[in-house]
Amino acid sequence: MITKPKKVLIIGSGPIIIGQAAEFDYAGTQACKAMREEGVISVLVNSNPATIMTDEEIADIVYIEPLTVEMLTRIIERERPDGLLPTLGGQTGLNLAVALADAGVLEKYNVRPLGTSIDTIRTAEDRELFKKLLLKIGEPVPQSATVTSLEDARVIAGEIGLPVVIRPSFTMGGTGGGIAHTWDELDSIASGGLMASPTHQVLVERSVAGWKEIEYEVMRDAADTCITVCSMENFDPVGVHTGDSIVVAPVQTLTSREYQMLRSASSKIIRALKIEGGCNIQFALNPSSEEYVVIEVNPRVSRSSALASKATGYPIARVASKIAIGKRLDEIPNAVTGKTLASFEPAVDYIVVKIPRWPFDKFASGDRLLGTQMKATGEVMAIDRTFEAAFGKAIRSLEFGKKTLLWEDPRWKEGPFDYSEATDLRLWALMAALRRGITPDTIHSKTKIDLWFLNKMLNLVNMEKRLLSQTLDPELMLQAKRMGFSDVTIGTLSDKLPEQIRQMRHEWGICPVYKMVDTCAAEFDAATPYFYSTYELENEAIPAPVKKAIVIGSGPIRIAQGIEFDYCSVHSAWVLHKAGYQSIMVNSNPETVSTDFDTSDRLYFEALDTESLLDILENESSGEGCKEPLSIVQFGGQTAINLAEPLTCAGMPLIGSSSDTIDLAEDRGRFEAFLSELGIPQAPGSAVSNVEEALRVADLIGYPVVVRPSYVLGGRAMEIVHDASDLARYMKAASELDTGHRILIDKYLIGKECEIDAVADGETVFIPGVMEHIERTGVHSGDSMAVYPSQNLTDNEISTIVDYSVRMGLGLGVIGLMNVQFVVMHVNGESKVYVLELNPRASRTIPFISKVAGVPMIELATNVMLGRSLKEQGYSTGLHSARELIAIKAPVFSMSKLVGVDTYLGPEMKSTGEVMGIDHDFKAALGKTLLAAGLMLPQRGKLLMSIADRDKAEALPIIRRLHQSGYSFFATEGTAVMIEADSMPVNVITKKLSEGHPNVIDVIRDGTVDGVVNTMTGGRVPQRDGFEIRRAAAEKRIPCFTSLDTIAALSQVLDDGSHIYSVKPLPSYRNNK
Amino acid sequence: MTKRAILLLQDGSIYEGQSIGADIDACGEVVFNTSMIGYQELLTDPSYAGQIVIPTYPLIGNYGINEYDMDSGRIQAQGFAVRESCFKPSHYQSQKTLDSYLSEADIPGIAGLDTRSITRKLRNHGVMMGVLTSTRTPQEAAELLRSTPSYDTQDFVKKISAKESFFFRPEDGPRRRNIVIVDYGCKYSIMRIIHRLDCNVKVMPCTATAKEILGSNPDGILLSPGPGNPEVLDYAVYNIRGLIGYKPILGICLGGQLVARAFGGKTFKLKFGHRGGNHPVKELSTECVHISAQNHGYAVDPDSLNNGLNVSHISLNDNTVEGLLHKELPILTIQYHLETSLGPHDNLNIFDQFMQLVDSEKNNFHCDERAGEDKIDY
DSSP states (O other), X not given: OOOOOSEEEXXXXXXOBTTBOTHHHHHHHHHHHHHHHTTOEEEEEESXXXXXXXXXXXXXXXXXXXXXXXXXXXXXXXXXXXXXXXXXXXXXXXXXXXXXXXXXXXXXXXXEEOSSOHHHHHHHHSHHHHHHHHHHTTOOOOSEEEESSHHHHHHHHHHXXXXXXXXXXXXXXXXXXXXXXXXXXXXXXXHHHHHHSTTOOEEEEEOOTTSEEEEEEEEEOTTOOEEEEEEEEESSOTTSOGGGSOEEESOSSOOHHHHHHHHHHHHHHHHHTTOSEEEEEEEEEOTTSSOEEEEEEESSXXXXXXXXXXXXXXXXXXXXXXXXXXXXXXXXXXXXXXXXXXXXXXXXXXXXXXXXXXXXXXXXXXXXXXXXXXXXXXXXXXXXXXXXXXXXXXXXXXXXXXXXXXXXXXXXXXXXXXXXXXXTTHHHHHHHHHHTTOOHHHHHHHHOOOHHHHHHHHHHHHHHHHXXXXXXXXXXXXXXXXXXXXXXXXXXXXXXXXXXXXXXXXXXXXXOEEEEOOSBTTSSOOOOOEEEEESSSOOOOOOOSSXXXXXXXXXXOXXXXXXXXXXXXXXXXXXXXXXXXXXXXXXXXXXXXXXXXXXXXXXXXXXXXXXXXXXXXXXXXXXXXXXXXXXXXXXXXXXXXXXXXXXXHTTOOEESSOHHHHHHHHOHHHHXXXXXHXXXXXXXXXXXXXXXXXXXXXXXXXXXXXXXXXXXXXXXXXXXXXXXXXXXXXXXXXXXXXXXXXXXXXXXXXXXXXXXXXXXXXXXXXXXXXXXXXXXXXXXXXGSOEEEXXXXXXXXXXXXXXXXXXXXXXXXXXXEEEEEEEEEEEETTEEEEEEEEEXXXXXXXXXXXXXXXXXXXXXXXXXXXXXXXXXXXXXXSEEOOOOSSEEEEEEEOOGGGSTTOOOOOOSXXXXXXXXXXXXXXXXXXXXXXXXXXXXXXXXXXXXXXXXXXXXXXXXXXXXXXXXXXXXXXXXXXXXXXXXXXXXXXXXXXXXXXXXXXXXXXXXXXXXXXXXEEXXXXXXXXXXXXXXXXXXXHXXXXXXXXXXXXXXXXXXXXXXXXXXXXOOOOHHHHHTTO | OOOEEEEEETTSOEEEEXXXXXXXXXXXXXXXXXXXXXXXXXXXXXXXXXEEEEESSSEEOTTOBOSSOOSSSSXXXXXXXXXXEOSSOOOTTOOBOHHHHHHHTTOEEEESOOHHHXXXXXXXXXXXXXXXXXXXXXXXXXXXXXXXXXXXXXXXXXXXXXXXXXXXXXXXXXXXXXXXXXXXXXXXXXXXXXXHTTEEEEEEETTOOHHHHHHTOOSEEEEOOOSSOGGGOHHHHHXXXXXXXXXXXXXXXXXXXXXHHHTTOOEEEEEEEEEEEEEEEEETTTTEEEEEEEEEEEEEXXXXXXXXXXXXXXXXXXXXXXXXXXXXXXXXXXXXXSSOXXXXXXXTXXXXXXXXXXXXXXXXXXXXXXXXXXXXXX
16 A cells, blocks of 8 residues: 655646646646645746746645746755655656656655556656567567667668658657658658657657547556546548547547457557556557557646546546545546545537647648647647537638638639648638548548548538528527537628527527536436537526626637637636626637646536637526626637627626726727827837738838737737838738728837736736836737836836736726736837737736736725726725746747747747746846746856847957857857857858858857857748747757847846756745745 | 327327337336447337336437347337437447337337427336337327226236247357246346356246246246336246245346345335336445346335345335345345446356355355456456
């Protein structure tokens, strides 16, 4: 019997990157809660402040520090935990646990790995050991060998025969891997994989591409009880990373014999690995025999386990944590039913469809081809009783606006097109092919997608045809709704407005009912308030006649709308509950804490569009004594705020800033008038609808200008435009985007950018802190490093910022949160503060500022919305006194995974996540931030410099400082001349890739340089050589600085030599203890 | 165009859907099964005789019907009620659709139902009788329901049991042990597994007397699962009493309940039964938990047990009896399905345990070599 530990270290997964997203916040949060329930103290370490797990009410002791062996060692030294949960922090957590063991730290401090031993992790992660184990227990694996050189890779591939799969060891999300069909492909993929692997190993493996990809989530306890929580089947056959596949749960096309065969294999594997906890096992199953191979095992909670948890209601991470500290499955109650135990296998009576959310709406130039390297930033899940309906709802949940099920690429209309290529657009291409009469059989032969799925899609196409040709009567309407057609789509096909469709539905009594996710297919009376919509008879979401409010979530994680908004939604639900309201959460993202069934009093797993929300609101107000719930749109990012207007139009009560306040802040014309009335300066500009207007405005205010569509988040399609022809090009592209909103043109003001978050109640405007950006204006605020409290603003400037913020908050009538971005410009020796933009909602910085300033912003805002004034809550107008600490938030990118995407920092946001560094002095905080963000340079390294002419003067002092810190330089021709002229040594290196070697790319690829500084020459047309440099750096995973401000900041930290950073729990920094 | 069908329940509720399968009426006990997969095994399981089965999983028929997944020679359920019946199945072994399979077998079905709401009703009110029809009006269906005897009072075993004794796959040649399976509604999969464990399998009718059974000189006796109420099968109980003490006995499901009755125990009807592939069972001696496939509507009353029969396994869902072990005699029973491809393969060790009992009893007389550690490779 395992003795229960007293204090357990939980390692988080760090910043959100592709392959490691919010699912680990969900897992870590569940683990912390489980520890508390079991009376075990939890010590949580993560570098990501935008997480629920780093809340002080979740973990007992919270460290927000860089996730390095050194920092973790210091934390272990300080906290002396007797246990370590290595399996909850994704690949990051797992790798760190192994590294801590290798460094002897665990042994030295008597820290016991819980649940899964280090040996097990090694066995599961090391392809050769794993293969040996599987062969020993008689489980089939694809023929393969691990190699450490390209030559060996070629030899092995020769033995196995092409195609082969290349899988780098110890990377997540399949980073650096791929399928090689030709020898050229083998060379490029294998060499990339060898570089990507921290151990310089890749596995060369027989390709089973085209087989069915099946996953099992299994759990095992110390008594050897073993259960299968969920099975999943990938719509995309083997060959596409499961994170990039459409996935359904449970499996659909396996016979019971096949299902049990793989289930038995799963049990055998988890037993052989001796995992005490959860495990994800992926199989490839031959679609025309019972042959199968094991393709991957993750001995930890994963993206799939989060999906399985949400798909079944079975909290895998929570149960795995309890098993790890010695509980048996039959000692853990099933929290969903309250009656049964965790030692049973969930039975579901619905189908779940997951669709990944890819970032190619933002990165149009990115390589959209899907393979073994994951590219999606997030995912959506939908639940219904048929595949068609769940699939349709999942597409709605992606929030692509006009990209409904009916969307087609204009090019497809021109003639034959390739629908078989696995890209982010494939599902639409398949629909388009079916519409053109291409048969499921033909598609199957090209794509290997199972006919079952294709026939279901054909059902959708057939329904489209009926809606196009037949009169819409109640029978047809009901059938279309049962197949998941949205009001918008039915309207498009039957030539009516969505509002008309809704009205017809009401007249005909066609409304959704809500069914419960209860883990047991209704066999037992469950108490979970977790619901999905469907068009059937019985409604189980009986509305309660109590005070209630709906928190509208933020949907799938995408660039510019990340985990921060989930943080806000979760907190709001908690506050509502505390304030005596029934909290109702609506969201579509299976990774998150917000969709955990015990976060809110009631959870609707639904698409975040007008139709879903109105249906839910109508259901909630339909019972006796039930009034419309109050809707909160401030916390779910742009997704939620965009619903303010339709909900208001439908007569649904909003709380917080009114829909008119939101419009006033977001409508360029109205906002400008509002500011000039208050006498607050703003960058001159205007909203325009066509090219002529745009050129006229730009002429008036002068280039460069910043252009962007109104009503979008994250600077999507935002650019700095330097001349008229560029502007014309932009306007043409924007009109194709067709957002329905106008384009904003503002004078590009170059200066110091800063921002504030504030909470207001109509009388009081409270500001927890001013954050100053390290990068100047022109870099999107989400991609800038932000420092709290501001370091370089004068008292005057700060009081101006506060004064403007307070007056705007009061003038707009903001109730709840707002975020304002300012630029401080120095003109003729005088500084002037301009307002850049104001967002009347929670911003990306809310978790950060709440944690570092120690102000519960969401609690204050939610209470304000419920009618409790800030005064009553103990806050008054003005700026909160700054804490005696420095905290810096830095963006983290996933550029190595997005081939073809330019990495330079600009007005369009590109980062996927963030980290925070905190300390009592600026240099230490900055050093930690850079370390956590992976931007820290090694001591006395080599840098490649390629600086645009207009930046050269500014760059020189920075280069000097780097030189003094012991850095040596490689530089492109022009830059080298400047460095030499300043009497510093430099290696000239050509940027002309066709003119001999070594060139700039060579020195990056072969590891000669440790980092790159490359600034843009300006203008829109991307400089090809600059692009190549930046991509090479991204793929080599070395820091690439495209803003001089970032490298300037970094150069300050390098002076210090080997700095020993302090480690302290978060509150100790705030209280300066 | 699709034809309408209705499912009428004893409480008067009527559910409308589309007719699938045969155009005839079914009248029987309406029960639900929570397995997400394995509809073909379910339909052919003899224990579903007399019942209209509702799978709680909504998408049924996805991989079609094949010739390998039969648990008996025909569809045994009276009727089948589903949310969606797949008309374009996809599987390399598939030979026909669910719809045509039902039609060919003269079994009626209904699709398009809110099966979850019916399941909730059965869970809350208990299983009840019902009629599935595509030919009758609700009034006519109600009349049919009134004229049909209650499920609990009927002997389905006699209807489906083998009429004559036979050997299972004698063509494979002689095996080391002799096992008699008394057929109360035995499934192919049990016969297959016992046969594979080096046993000659003789299947005998449910009415076979103790004398007849012992007369074929078995090394062990397996009392099979089967449908219906164990309290109406007094003849079987009488015959089993004649076997006790002579040979090792393994009773499965109904067979196990009959063993309990033979020892003077009682059975009672469960509110909505145990039907599904995910039931956790705890083996009391080892504290091990197994996931099992179950299909039973009755359970042994543990308080009625005496004469040395002890509870060995319990359900972790409702603590009802899932297995019995005699403290002296080589007799064990198990309430769940050990063998089927409908359920997990977790529980095959019970067969090994039975074989050990058989062998050790045998060794009291002969000195055969011990059974090799047969690994069941199902």
